[in-house]
Amino acid sequence: MQKIPLESKTKNKWNLFLLKNGPRSGLFLNSWQWGEFQSKVGNTVDQYIFEKNGVWRGVSNIVYKKLKLFGDYCYVPRGPVCVKFSYVKEILDLIIKDNWFVRFDHSFTNKLKFPGLYKTTHVQPSKTIITNLSKTE
Numbered sequence: 429m430q431k432i433p434l435e436s437k438t439k440n441k442w443n444l445f446l447l448k449n450g451p452r453s454g455l456f457l458n459s460w461q462w463g464e465f466q467s468k469v470g471n472t473v474d475q476y477i478f479e480k481n482g483v484w485r486g487v488s489n490i491v492y493k494k495l496k497l498f499g500d501y502c503y504v505p506r507g508p509v510c511v512k513f514s515y516v517k518e519i520l521d522l523i524i525k526d527n528w529f530v531r532f533d534h535s536f537t538n539k540l541k542f543p544g545l546y547k548t549t550h551v552q553p554s555k556t557i558i559t560n561l562s563k564t565e
Contacts, residue, residue: 429485429515431522434460434475442477445487446509454506462505463489472500478508478519486510486519504532 434442439460446458456462463473471491478486488508492500508519524530 429480450509457505501529
């Protein structure tokens, strides 16, 4: 598996991948537009495609947050978004090897087990409700 930086020409393919493979709740946190927004409010953002044999296996926004005493850490909001759960650990390994501290909050957090992984409080709400806004009164 390899980590490839997102290019603007693949923005539509990125969002279609999210719609097909992403969670119903928090999907926008990995959208192309959310990464752009985070950049505009002053955060450094990397957007990566995780590919194996030329096929996309996952995508992720990585937002770098500043800590006054310790430098930056990276935050992967509701991600990475993968085709199958079996790719999550491999993708996280690629993210972790380049960063000293990685924070992510996703529904799969309780299912993962590997050295150095600790459960912390959620940055995003741990539970959400999706409301159908198309219904009439």
